[in-house]
Amino acid sequence: MTAGMDEITQLALTLPVDQRAQVAKALLASLDDPADSAEVHEAWTAEIKSRVDDITSGRVQTIPHDEVKARLAADRAARQQR
The missing domain is CATH 1.20.5 (Single alpha-helices involved in coiled-coils or other helix-helix interfaces)
Known part of the structure; x- marks a missing residue:
C-alpha cells in the first residue's frame, strides 16, 4: 500500500x-464496469425468461418449498450418520 x-x-x-x-x-x-453490468443484466433477464417459459410450458415441474426443506433435512441427517 x-x-x-x-x-x-x-x-x-x-x-x-x-x-x-x-x-x-x-x-x-x-x-463495476457499466458494460459488464448491462451484459450481466441481459443474461439474467434471458435466463429468467427461459426458466419461466420452462415452467409455464410444463417442461419442468416445480417442487414445493416444504418438500425441498424436508429433502435437504433428510440428506443432512444421512450425511451426519456416516
Missing part, C-alpha cells in the same frame, strides 16, 4: 460505522 493509500485508509477507519459503509459502497461501485 502506498503512503497515500495508507493515510486514506487510516482516515476512513476513524469514521463512524455508517459512514465507513457508505465509503465502502461507493468504492465498490466504482469498480
